[in-house]
Amino acid sequence: MIPIYVEKGIGYLWNSEHWYILRTQHRICSAFVGSVPSFPRQNDFLGLPIALSSEETALLVEKRICELHEMPAEFCKYEPTEKDKELMEEFLKKVLEQQASALKKRKIEQLSQKIDIIVAGKKKNLINKGMSDANIDKDAMLEEEIKRIQDLDPDHTLVQLPQEMYRNIETSPVGLDVLRPNILEGDGAIKYSIFKDLWEKGYYVTSGSKFGCDYLIYPGDPVQFHASHMVRCVCNQENVFHPKSLVAFGRLSVAVNKYAVFAYRTQCARIAYQTLQWHDSMDS
């Protein structure tokens, strides 16, 4: 079971493998909200952690793919103890050693490949200086070169910034009622049932706020496809539509080349859909 950590009503995930599983196997595309350590000072590409919308979180919990955890309250005021500092130093030293040994191994490999060229070069040098027939031992040459490799300077190493908490923390399980906006009652419940219905039909469903609708439907992974439908949820069926909001919705769908769909819950608690389409011409 993949854990989702809830804070202030929003679920977060830090583990990159879990994110990959959620996206490829379970069709949940969440939103990246963190900064990418190797790509700082820009807002176009964000990184882990991902923030899941309440509908996505509720769906994953219902389908028993994830479970919700809450961090302990004292976690916010975390201050490292001496033991923690020691552990961290050990960790960093280990990382440095591993990098140094890997680098040395790579350099030895490179030298072994090029040793013939080096020997030939040295021989030419000696011939030029007039000393011929000097036997140059290939292996001794290699040993000499290897000794000349410098040790890795700590300043030139890569430091890993762990995304996920690398220690075990006591977390407490929580229910769906902590999620904000609320999906258990009112408009949130209707929107959630529409989300679930669309997900069960096999689509990828993401937020549509930048298009003025509630959800965007993709026939495949959003990375490969454009959205095919924009869905607006009608929660209150008593309210009358302003003609101008209908026109705006229809006009927008034409401008961005998607189907404009209204989704609502019928009396028998099933979800029904209505597409709004621009009629091309008056005569057929």
Next chain:
Amino acid sequence: MTTLQSENCQTNDLNDLFPMSIESLRFPLDNSIQIIFTGYYNGYNVEVRSPEEITLLYHMGCFGKGSASRSRPALVNSDRYPEIIRKRQYLQRNNWYKKFGDSGCTLVSSTLLKELDELTAKIVSDGEKLKKKDIIDLVSSDEEFSHDDVDTENAVNQSFSTSEKDEITVVIPNSDSEEENYFAALKPQCCVNKIKMQEKLILTPEEAFFLAYGLGSLQVVYNNNILDLEQCWTLLCSNDRHFVDRYVVYHYFRSKGYVVKPGIKFGGDFLLYKDGPGIRHADYIIVIKSDTKQDDLITILGHVRVATTTVKEILLVEVLKPNGVTSKLPESLHLYHVKEVLLTRNIPMTINNDD
């Protein structure tokens, strides 16, 4: 011009669009004499019928919309040249003539409203029949003309007389299929126009009341009575419960010097033009905040997105009512306040790249 429009946007010169010879006008243009136009209320909006009034009203302030044109009324001087219409329009007029009898009617609006009722009845009955089907076509299937109309057209061709009362029109084939040889195969026919389509200027209720109350240059006629301001106000308020808010906003922006036109085609309430529709594109889309329904972020984002794709900005307008005033008195209009919020969409990447 808003910040979004580039300065290379083509504009039309006002004088080229409205050429007018002053001698043809029958109204005196002396400043001391006020011109009073006449509008006829038909239950939905106010019609202005005389061609001179139509020209003047549209020229001075872009009021109204031509009933047979896309926006600007295109008045045809029928004394000199015959009207040129397409075949489907000609068949449609013959259809109307057959349906509504030999009235030779010049008031096509009443027949149009009757057609509208018939159309809605047909859609409802169609909807009940085709309940199983997925698509309900809002365009009536009545559009397909029966082929016996073609015979009547031939009959009419043979029997037209050149009396002055009959209007002769030139009928040309439909240009739906974009064939290359449209002009080569063009065979214009002279036929008798059975129904005179007199173009009227349609004023929305807000425009009409502004002309009557704000400018004092329109009198509204309903049921053959000339209405005074209070009666006019009551009548217009009774038909549309949002009329007060809409009128306050219309009056407010007209007073600022904008040309205010209906904005339904962009999903808003009004459009603001600096000079007029034919001259430059609209700058702002007005969306009036509803006092009954709370505006949610998604709808507003939708409006902003439409505005972005059409290079306009959204003005969210709220009308503040004074306490304890009924909507019956037009005199207390000055107590209403209008609050504006300008919404634009700025994409950081485009802004940063422009540097």
